Amino acid sequence: MLEKITGILKASGVYAWEVSDVKKQGWEFYFIRHALDQHRAKNVEHINVKVYQLTDDGQSLGFASAELAPTATDAEAEKLVNDLAYRATLVKNRPYALNVPAGEMPGTGAPSDLAAISGDFIRTMAELRETESEDVNSYEIFVSDVTRRLVTSTGIDETERYPSSMIEVVVNARRDGHEIEVYRSYKSGTCDAQALKRDLERAMQYGRDRLRAVPTPLTGQFDVLFSGSDACQIYRFFVARMDAQMVFRKISPWAIGEAICEDFQGDRVTIAALRELDNSPANHGFDPEGALIRDTVLLEDGVAKHFLGSRMFAGYLGLTDAFLPSNIAVSGGTHSEEELRAGQYLEVVEFSDFHIAPMTGDIFGEIRLGFWHDGDKCIPVSGGSLSGSMDDCIGSMRMSRSQTQYDSMRIPSLTRLKGVTVTGAEK
Amino acid sequence: MKAAFSPYLLEVRPALRELIRLLRRDYDYVSVLASDTAGLSVCISQRAKSVSGQTIAVERGVVVRVYKNGQYAEYAFNDFDPRDPAAKARELRGALEAQLALLKAAGVKPYETPVLPDEPQTLFVEKEAGTLPEDADVQAVVEKLGALSDRGMSLNENALDCMINAESTHVCKMFLTEKRDLCQSYVYSVGAVLMILNREGNTQVAYDSVSGLCGTELFDRIGDKLEAVAALGADLLGAGRIEPGEYEIITSPEVSGLIAHEAFGHGVEMDMFVKNRALGADYLGQRVGSELCTMHEGALCAEDVSAYAFDDEGTLAGDVTEIDRGILKTGVCDALSALRLGVRPTGNGKRENFEHKAYARMTHTMFDSGEDSLEDMIASVRDGFLLEGIESGMEDPKHWGIQCIVKLGREIKDGKLTGRTVAPIIMTGYVPELLGSISMASPHRESFGSGYCGKGHKELVKVADGGPYLKMKARLG
Numbered sequence: 005m006l007e008k009i010t011g012i013l014k015a016s017g018v019y020a021w022e023v024s025d026v027k028k029q030g031w032e033f034y035f036i037r038h039a040l041d042q043h044r045a046k047n048v049e050h051i052n053v054k055v056y057q058l059t060d061d062g063q064s065l066g067f068a069s070a071e072l073a074p075t076a077t078d079a080e081a082e083k084l085v086n087d088l089a090y091r092a093t094l095v096k097n098r099p100y101a102l103n104v105p106a107g108e109m110p111g112t113g114a115p116s117d118l119a120a121i122s123g124d125f126i127r128t129m130a131e132l133r134e135t136e137s138e139d140v141n142s143y144e145i146f147v148s149d150v151t152r153r154l155v156t157s158t159g160i161d162e163t164e165r166y167p168s169s170m171i172e173v174v175v176n177a178r179r180d181g182h183e184i185e186v187y188r189s190y191k192s193g194t195c196d197a198q199a200l201k202r203d204l205e206r207a208m209q210y211g212r213d214r215l216r217a218v219p220t221p222l223t224g225q226f227d228v229l230f231s232g233s234d235a236c237q238i239y240r241f242f243v244a245r246m247d248a249q250m251v252f253r254k255i256s257p258w259a260i261g262e263a264i265c266e267d268f269q270g271d272r273v274t275i276a277a278l279r280e281l282d283n284s285p286a287n288h289g290f291d292p293e294g295a296l297i298r299d300t301v302l303l304e305d306g307v308a309k310h311f312l313g314s315r316m317f318a319g320y321l322g323l324t325d326a327f328l329p330s331n332i333a334v335s336g337g338t339h340s341e342e343e344l345r346a347g348q349y350l351e352v353v354e355f356s357d358f359h360i361a362p363m364t365g366d367i368f369g370e371i372r373l374g375f376w377h378d379g380d381k382c383i384p385v386s387g388g389s390l391s392g393s394m395d396d397c398i399g400s401m402r403m404s405r406s407q408t409q410y411d412s413m414r415i416p417s418l419t420r421l422k423g424v425t426v427t428g429a430e431k
Numbered sequence: 432m433k434a435a436f437s438p439y440l441l442e443v444r445p446a447l448r449e450l451i452r453l454l455r456r457d458y459d460y461v462s463v464l465a466s467d468t469a470g471l472s473v474c475i476s477q478r479a480k481s482v483s484g485q486t487i488a489v490e491r492g493v494v495v496r497v498y499k500n501g502q503y504a505e506y507a508f509n510d511f512d513p514r515d516p517a518a519k520a521r522e523l524r525g526a527l528e529a530q531l532a533l534l535k536a537a538g539v540k541p542y543e544t545p546v547l548p549d550e551p552q553t554l555f556v557e558k559e560a561g562t563l564p565e566d567a568d569v570q571a572v573v574e575k576l577g578a579l580s581d582r583g584m585s586l587n588e589n590a591l592d593c594m595i596n597a598e599s600t601h602v603c604k605m606f607l608t609e610k611r612d613l614c615q616s617y618v619y620s621v622g623a624v625l626m627i628l629n630r631e632g633n634t635q636v637a638y639d640s641v642s643g644l645c646g647t648e649l650f651d652r653i654g655d656k657l658e659a660v661a662a663l664g665a666d667l668l669g670a671g672r673i674e675p676g677e678y679e680i681i682t683s684p685e686v687s688g689l690i691a692h693e694a695f696g697h698g699v700e701m702d703m704f705v706k707n708r709a710l711g712a713d714y715l716g717q718r719v720g721s722e723l724c725t726m727h728e729g730a731l732c733a734e735d736v737s738a739y740a741f742d743d744e745g746t747l748a749g750d751v752t753e754i755d756r757g758i759l760k761t762g763v764c765d766a767l768s769a770l771r772l773g774v775r776p777t778g779n780g781k782r783e784n785f786e787h788k789a790y791a792r793m794t795h796t797m798f799d800s801g802e803d804s805l806e807d808m809i810a811s812v813r814d815g816f817l818l819e820g821i822e823s824g825m826e827d828p829k830h831w832g833i834q835c836i837v838k839l840g841r842e843i844k845d846g847k848l849t850g851r852t853v854a855p856i857i858m859t860g861y862v863p864e865l866l867g868s869i870s871m872a873s874p875h876r877e878s879f880g881s882g883y884c885g886k887g888h889k890e891l892v893k894v895a896d897g898g899p900y901l902k903m904k905a906r907l908g
């Protein structure tokens with residue numbers, strides 16, 4: 005089908021085109037406790053076609069896109085290209101340069117062994133240490149062998165093949181007839197058995213802690229410590245503010261060469277986009293538009309260095325080496341974990357859904373489990389919420405030197421925000 | 432006009448029937464869900480424009496469900512060659528047997544489940560729609576949305592951009608077993624206005640939407656939302672921060688819908704009962720809300736984005752009364768969970784797309800209306816807020832916590848709106864306490880279908896929810 009559609013596109017006379025062809029073979033296993041609920045396999049291909057049209061005066065570049073089914077007939081493929089060629093003329097965007105071959109692409113990866121990777125996950129879950137009061141409720145395992153190819157009219161023809169895995173786990177802890185559940189999901193290339201076991205055993209510990217938690221007694225502004233994967237949301241806010249689209253739309257006020265905060269009282273964040281991160285599910289050589297992914301520093305010591313993003317908005321900002329980042333690494337912390345764990349603070353380890361709105365910087369999260377630390381006291385708390393503004397926290401944010409990787413992000417193990425509003429749950 | 436059923440699905444139907452016949456030699460139950468869904472998505476703003484044939488539901492593919500030895504399995508593909516169903520049968524057997532070999536080697540036991548019934552049934556439904564997305568005059572749509580974006584910009588001097596989104600999806604699905612043959616075709620559409628505003632470094636996003644079981648004619652209603660979005664934007668820019676605490680609140684129909692969705696939408700998805708992940712299983716027949724709290728769920732509850740005729744497991748659509756005057760009556764159930772629980776499925780087995788597993792999912796989740804006017808509700812509040820607009824929500828079926836992020840609160844003091852606004856607001860609480868505090872409900876009721884719903888943090892499907900204005904008590908931060 006790929007040859008058929010590229011042949012039609014070449015003959016169509018459109019200004020430019022791109023075809024993305026993603027083939028995925030997947031194995032899935034669904035468990036209720038450790039009994040198999042069902043197993044699933046898939047063998048699918050998704051072909052996405054994008055057509056560009058430049059107006060005669062060169063003042064507008066439009067595009068239109070659609071998915072072409074692998075079972076499409078010749079007539080359906082012809083019609084799709086004709087429709088896209090027409091629709092692209094209706095869209096009047098400022099022109100920008102399309103990506104061309106970069107010449108430094110990594111080689112194609114090897115096929116993934118679905119049975120071996122799936123087996124690793126299944127065995128790891130079976131070996132998990134469970135007790136009478138803490139155990140696994142259910143889990144879902146997804147393992148894929150993905151082949152991704154991008155062909156464009158500008159000469160890009162790149163292919164990469166990689167494993168992609170995901171496991172979602174629910175664990176329970178119970179005491180005196182009361183049961184708690186803790187939810188986890190992990191994305192990776194293959195199965196990292198040690199990390200999975202370590203984190204799930206910690207999740208069971210959190211379940212135990214929540215069973216003895218008291219309603220969050222605090223209301224007011226407090227220091228909040230993030231010691232889990234929810235901290236990724238904090239750093240995604242920084243990455244979003246460095247996105248060319250956010251800058252071009254004037255939503256992000258940040259400018260290259262300027263500090264992102266007028267008065268740093270805490271640590272100055274450094275953030276880089278990386279092509280490779282250990283066992284990441286997002287180790288890609290090129291982005292969805294064919295741009296080469298390079299190790300690139302976005303923010304350095306709190307100063308904006310490089311904006312990244314889609315070709316369209318990067319082009320509008322005059323960027324020639326931008327791409328859509330996949331892996332992110334954060335550094336810049338100057339503190340030991342002991343220093344960040346000093347004094348009064350609320351450590352929140354489980355939210356129902358911690359969220360930072362990228363446009364407004366608003367912080368939200370319902371507290372499912374936290375620990376109120378006050379000197380030697382450590383009280384598990386539950387209920388209530390956090391709120392605030394990330395813009396107000398940037399200048400006083402403190403980070404640990406130690407780092408932890410979550411999926412496709414490597415971030416400081418501890419992040420401490422100052423002056424976050426806590427709404428307690430105590431009557 | 433009728434939304435015509437997919438010619439492609441009709442063409443491959445005989446070959447899919449042959450695939451079922453071949454597989455029945457090896458399996459005790461075989462079903463096929465085949466989809467061929469088309470769409471149109473147009474997004475116009477001052478700074479970027481796009482047209483796509485892709486919406487989240489656009490797909491063409493097949494998923495086969497088989498059953499043997501107490502175990503269900505599925506195989507999904509989108510390269511079906513109707514000239515050679517035997518090859519696909521061999522491919523399916525090969526893939527599933529390789530998985531079984533791995534499972535056997537790992538010593539995994541099945542969660543044994545009875546076989547699904549297969550009673551004879553035929554259905555061919557083509558629902559009404561004005562203009563199908565594949566037939567839309569795209570030029571007219573682009574021009575219309577462009578004019579709306581321009582008008583939106585003129586309505587608020589602080590607007591950075593005014594994005595107008597319009598999506599329409601023509602769903603065609605066919606469910607086949609040895610004895611069943613169900614076909615459906617329907618169209619749903621969604622339109623939205625999203626205004627980004629900035630004043631003195633304060634960035635805000637105002638949003639409103641329209642949705643319905645109809646074609647692209649819905650896009651004519653997007654403009655009705657412009658003034659309200661511009662006004663909301665002005666209110667957001669002028670809003671202060673709320674003093675955290677417990678308040679009397681009046682929820683707008685959109686916020687009522689979010690509460691319905693998060694409280695007893697997810698909380699009564701009965702696949703969670705099978706896993707003992709929902710507290711609701713222990714509270715059937717018990718009070719979970721006030722006398723004014725009645726909640727319905729089902730594809731037949733509203734003419735909105737999930738108004739299908741049958742679900743993704745071939746169960747006919749329903750309308751379930753989940754809560755009747757405060758008493759929890761039942762949940763919503765997919766076919767396999769129904770077998771495991773010994774109940775009837777409710778027509779809520781949904782998939783993100785043909786590649787994904789079916790789970791018990793929401794369709795339209797609605798509070799019933801009441802008899803109190805909004806004016807009387809406001810007059811009854813001594814110290815509280817009228818809550819409008821939603822950002823997001825999160826369920827907690829195991830512990831009945833709830834998190835709702837609300838865009839804006841309008842202060843009410845001594846029965847009057849003061850004109851002061853606060854934003855954003857995070858509403859949290861314990862579901863039975865929240866629903867138990869419902870003391871007034873308006874006759875006005877609306878559904879909202881612009882959003883998507885996930886299960887955990889994945890499996891996005893279209894849903895709608897809504898209700899009337901409700902008065903209750905909640906903790907706001």
